Each structure stands twice: as C-alpha cells, then as structure tokens.
Amino acid sequence: MDVPDCIGKLIKAMMEVDRAGASVLMDHALAEGMSPELFMSDVLDPALLAVGKSWGEQKVSLAQAFVGAKIAEDVLLRCLPKGEVPPTALRKGIVVIGNIEDDFHSLGRRMIIPFLQASNWEVHDLGNDVTAETFVDKALQVGASIVAASAMMQTTALNIRKLRDLIDGRGLARRLKLAVGGAVFNWRPELVAEVGGDGTAGNAGAVDALLSRLLFQAGEGKSP
Amino acid sequence: MNSLERVMNSIKGLPVDRVPVFAVLCAYGAKLTNCDLHALFSDADAYVAGQVAVQDAFGFDAVIGTFDFSALAEAFGGEVAWHADQCPTMKRPAAQDALSALRLALPDPRTTKRLPTILAALRHLVEIYGGEVPVFAVIPGPGILPTMMMGLEAWMDAVLFDQETALRVLERSGRFFVSWAKALLGTGITGLVVAEGMATENVLPRSIFAEFFLPHIRAMFELVDGPMIFHHSGGSINHIADLLPGLHGLLGVVVGSKDDLTEARRLIGPDLLLAGNLDNLGFPTATAGQIREGSLQCLRIAAQGGHFILSHSAADIPLATPPANLLAMIEASAGYARGDGPAR
Numbered sequence: 058m059d060v061p062d063c064i065g066k067l068i069k070a071m072m073e074v075d076r077a078g079a080s081v082l083m084d085h086a087l088a089e090g091m092s093p094e095l096f097m098s099d100v101l102d103p104a105l106l107a108v109g110k111s112w113g114e115q116k117v118s119l120a121q122a123f124v125g126a127k128i129a130e131d132v133l134l135r136c137l138p139k140g141e142v143p144p145t146a147l148r149k150g151i152v153v154i155g156n157i158e159d160d161f162h163s164l165g166r167r168m169i170i171p172f173l174q175a176s177n178w179e180v181h182d183l184g185n186d187v188t189a190e191t192f193v194d195k196a197l198q199v200g201a202s203i204v205a206a207s208a209m210m211q212t213t214a215l216n217i218r219k220l221r222d223l224i225d226g227r228g229l230a231r232r233l234k235l236a237v238g239g240a241v242f243n244w245r246p247e248l249v250a251e252v253g254g255d256g257t258a259g260n261a262g263a264v265d266a267l268l269s270r271l272l273f274q275a276g277e278g279k280s281p
Numbered sequence: 282m283n284s285l286e287r288v289m290n291s292i293k294g295l296p297v298d299r300v301p302v303f304a305v306l307c308a309y310g311a312k313l314t315n316c317d318l319h320a321l322f323s324d325a326d327a328y329v330a331g332q333v334a335v336q337d338a339f340g341f342d343a344v345i346g347t348f349d350f351s352a353l354a355e356a357f358g359g360e361v362a363w364h365a366d367q368c369p370t371m372k373r374p375a376a377q378d379a380l381s382a383l384r385l386a387l388p389d390p391r392t393t394k395r396l397p398t399i400l401a402a403l404r405h406l407v408e409i410y411g412g413e414v415p416v417f418a419v420i421p422g423p424g425i426l427p428t429m430m431m432g433l434e435a436w437m438d439a440v441l442f443d444q445e446t447a448l449r450v451l452e453r454s455g456r457f458f459v460s461w462a463k464a465l466l467g468t469g470i471t472g473l474v475v476a477e478g479m480a481t482e483n484v485l486p487r488s489i490f491a492e493f494f495l496p497h498i499r500a501m502f503e504l505v506d507g508p509m510i511f512h513h514s515g516g517s518i519n520h521i522a523d524l525l526p527g528l529h530g531l532l533g534v535v536v537g538s539k540d541d542l543t544e545a546r547r548l549i550g551p552d553l554l555l556a557g558n559l560d561n562l563g564f565p566t567a568t569a570g571q572i573r574e575g576s577l578q579c580l581r582i583a584a585q586g587g588h589f590i591l592s593h594s595a596a597d598i599p600l601a602t603p604p605a606n607l608l609a610m611i612e613a614s615a616g617y618a619r620g621d622g623p624a625r
Contacts, residue, residue, distance in 0.1 A: 074441055076442065118482060118484055119483060121486060159362060159372075161362070161371070161372050161432075163434060164437070167434065
C-alpha cells in the first residue's frame with residue numbers, strides 16, 4: 058500500500074465515520090513495513106488536513122470531524138503512548154489550551170487537540186471554564202508561547218477579553234500569544250479583534266498554521 | 282382574519298389575507314418589560330408578561346413558549362449558565378457519559394425544577410390568546426434530547442461508537458420526551474415545535490440520521506400523537522427533508538437559513554407547511570430595508586403555493602435587534618399581499 062493510497066483510504070474512513078476501518082488500515086500499513094512515524098507524518102497529517110479543511114468549509118458534519126479526531130487519537134495512542142510528548146527535536150512549540158471562563162462546549166477544543174499533537178505540538182489541555190489567571194499561570198509554568206482559548210457563544214467569548222488584559226497587564230504580550238477559536242468566531246470574525254485575539258483559525262486543519270505563525274511572532278520557531 | 286385563522290388556513294392550504302409571520306422572541310420579552318433574564322425564565326408570570334409585550338409591540342402570528350432547553354438539562358440534574366443578554370444555556374450536564382445517563386431519574390413535568398413553570402406560562406398564554414393567536418411550545422427532538430442528559434460530546438461518542446448503549450439511552454430519554462410532549466400539549470397549545478439538532482447536516486450525515494434516528498423519531502411522533510412542526514434547530518436540513526413527510530402528526534417543517542426554499546418545497550411535497558428562512562443572526566446588524574427585502578425574497582420564492590409561514594432560522598432573535606427590523610417582516614408580508622404577488 059503506497060502513501061497516497063493510504064491517505065485516500067484514511068480520508069474515506071473518516072468521511073464514512075468508520076473508526077474500525079481506519080484501525081484495520083493502520084494495521085495493514087504497519088504490517089507492510091510503514092513505520093509509525095511515517096504513518097503519522099505522511100498519512101495521518103495530510104488526511105487530517107483534508108478533513109479539517111472540509112470541516113471549515115462546512116462540507117463535512119460534526120460527526121465526521123469527530124470520528125476523524127477519534128481516529129487521530131487512536132493513531133497517536135499507537136504511535137505515541139499516552140502522556141508522552143513529541144521528542145524535543147520534532148516539537149514545534151508548547152501551547153496551553155482550554156475553554157474560557159463560563160464556556161463548557163468542549164467538543165471543538167477536544168477535536169483539535171489530536172490535530173495539534175499529530176503536528177508535533179506539545180499540548181496542555183486545561184479543560185472547560187478556565188479563568189484568565191489559570192491560562193497565564195499554566196503557560197508560564199510549562200514555558201508555553203501560546204495560549205489558545207475556545208468559546209462557542211458570543212457571551213462567553215467576551216470573557217477572553219480578561220485573558221487579553223491579563224497578558225497585557227503582566228507585560229507578556231510579546232512572548233505569549235493569544236489564539237482564539239470556536240463556532241462564534243467563524244460566524245463573527247470581527248470578534249477576534251474585539252476580544253483581543255492575536256489570530257484564529259476557521260478549521261482544525263488551519264490551527265497548525267496559525268500556531269506556527271504566532272510562535273514566530275513570539276520570537277520562537279521558524280518563519281511560517 | 283385573526284392570527285389563528287391565518288395560521289390554520291396556511292396549514293390547510295386555504296386562502297389567507299397575508300402570509301403568517303413567526304418570530305421567536307423569548308428573551309426579547311424581558312427587554313420590553315425591563316425584566317432580567319433569570320426572572321423571565323424562572324417565573325411564569327414574568328414570561329407571560331414578556332410575551333404579551335412582544336405581541337402588543339409587533340403582533341406576530343404566533344406566541345411561542347420558552348425556547349430554553351437549559352430547563353430540561355436542569356431537570357435531569359445538570360447546571361445552568363445564566364446570561365445577561367441571551368437565553369440560559371446548559372453549563373454542565375448531569376451525566377458524563379451514556380452509561381451514567383441511563384442512571385438519571387426521569388424528570389416529572391409536574392414537579393421537577395422549572396418544568397411546572399413552563400407549563401404554567403403556557404396555560405396562561407393559552408387563556409390570553411386562545412382563539413385569536415396560536416400558541417406553540419418548543420421541545421428538543423427525540424434525537425437531540427440525550428444531550429440534555431450528557432452533553433453533545435458524550436452523546437456523539439455513544440451514537441458513533443456504542444450504538445447499543447445509545448439505543449438504551451433513546452429508549453429511556455424517549456419516555457421523558459413523550460411525557461413532556463404530552464404535558465405541553467395538555468396546556469391547550471396549538472402544537473409543538475420539535476427542534477431536532479440531530480437532523481442538521483452540520484451535525485450528522487444523512488445515513489446516520491436515516492438509519493439510527495429516524496425510526497426513533499417516527500415512533501416518538503406516533504406516541505405523542507399531536508400536531509407538530511419539525512424545526513431545523515440551527516443548521517441545514519434539506520439533506521434529510523424528503524424523509525420527513527409521513528411522520529405522524531407532522532404539520533410542517535421549519536428550514537434553516539442556508540436551505541434553499543424551492544428545494545425544501547420539492548423535498549417535503551406540496552401539502553406540508555413550510556416555514557423559513559431569514560438568518561436570525563443577521564437581525565441586529567441588518568437595516569429594516571434589508572430585512573424587508575429578505576422577507577419579500579422568501580415570500581416570492583415560497584408563498585405562491587400556499588402552506589407557507591415567513592419565519593427566521595434557529596432560536597431566539599438576538600436582543601440587540603432594533604424593533605423596526607422585526608416589524609419589517611410583518612410589513613413585508615402585508616406588502617406582498619397588497620402588491621408584490623398573491624398571498625393565496
């Protein structure tokens with residue numbers, strides 16, 4: 058099974074919400090000699106990018122994107138045992154992620170984590186209802202250059218402003234960038250500026266590029 | 282012709298003086314009565330006062346009960362997030378997964394949390410408007426109801442990866458769906474609006490809806506045995522609209538703002554009521570002229586064959602919407618009847 062064939066079949070499994078089929082596909086690929094690292098970088102990554110792009114264009118349903126993320130989790134679990142972070146040489150950067158204070162809509166956040174891990178980001182997930190202080194303290198503790206705050210609704214998205222103010226108030230604006238995301242930012246892109254976000258991504262596949270850009274702006278990483 | 286006659290004639294495909302116009306303005310009632318939203322959604326009298334104010338101000342052709350599903354999440358044991366400028370939402374579900382959801386006690390419509398308040402408000406609205414303006418209650422569809430017990434993520438997980446447990450959850454949540462629907466209908470309302478989130482293209486592909494959810498929805502509609510309007514709940518539903526005709530008690534379908542009205546009519550057939558489909562999120566920033574033109578466009582596309590109600594997509598119209606934008610919908614319907622084409 059060559060790589061393009063494998064990518065096509067993995068995308069098909071994601072679109073047909075066939076988690077078991079994706080597992081069988083990976084078994085075959087590994088049995089035929091493909092390394093887990095190659096499967097992650099050359100098969101999973103482009104497949105996730107394709108599904109993420111379609112999701113952003115509203116060409117796939119939440120269920121298909123959800124299964125895509127689960128398949129990514131399955132692959133990562135086999136290639137990268139749980140809790141293990143990417144080797145430093147491969148790691149792009151460290152990001153702290155969570156739903157902002159009062160926001161409990163975790164699905165979108167949880168779906169992009171496998172995308173980020175597959176792209177070699179070290180992700181620290183703080184869960185739902187995260188205060189600005191917790192975001193910043195955790196970022197400083199783990200040495201993150203980016204905090205990523207998610208919100209589904211406009212009312213909770215406005216709480217991200219507190220995070221912006223805290224980052225600025227502590228004089229961290231140059232080295233700690235604020236990524237924002239969630240359904241409401243897709244409907245109202247002007248909200249990104251309103252809450253003081255440094256950027257957003259319309260779909261899971263675009264998050265890697267966003268974070269790479271923000272990492273560069275924070276004085277780390279390569280020019281994207 | 283009063284609103285009730287106008288709506289009933291539209292359902293039956295009989296002539297009307299103008300096309301009926303619906304708008305969901307639950308929270309807007311609080312704005313008109315200077316009531317905070319916590320009180321509005323917790324006190325039957327406050328909710329009724331809000332809807333009376335809405336009706337006095339705009340004269341829409343239906344009065345709508347609370348489009349607030351947080352009350353159901355709360356009744357199952359979940360937490361509610363209260364907001365200053367929008368309807369309350371579920372903060373945290375009672376169960377973390379499908380197996381835990383199976384252990385939740387089913388709410389009693391007469392006694393649990395805010396459920397009796399919702400029923401009391403509807404009874405009062407029926408007393409006020411019965412015979413003149415139809416009163417509808419909104420209920421989450423049988424497929425999406427389990428999210429009130431465990432949230433969307435856990436429910437999606439069960440539906441996609443553990444259908445045996447998901448079916449057990451549907452059997453259990455279905456018992457509540459029927460009892461709640463019957464309690465709502467027991468207040469004397471005109472009918473139910475069933476907002477089925479699992480029907481939207483943005484959530485599920487057609488195949489899963491058709492194979493997993495439709496049989497359950499069909500069974501629930503038969504057990505409820507009352508007049509029901511199927512609501513898109515926020516996304517697009519044209520991809521499954523052809524599957525809906527024949528549901529027991531189905532009066533019509535409300536489609537999303539991105540659904541093509543011509544296609545929707547073709548899919549549901551000529552005899553079911555079709556309602557839609559202005560984008561509710563655009564209401565605060567649009568001008569009254571834009572709302573009027575958008576309304577006329579809907580009317581030109583969909584009103585000529587009758588069986589049509591001019592409405593908007595999703596749930597509550599945002600509070601920031603100027604009153605003139607709401608009146609523009611009714612003006613468009615009146616204008617369409619006068620000169621832009623027959624209302625039939």
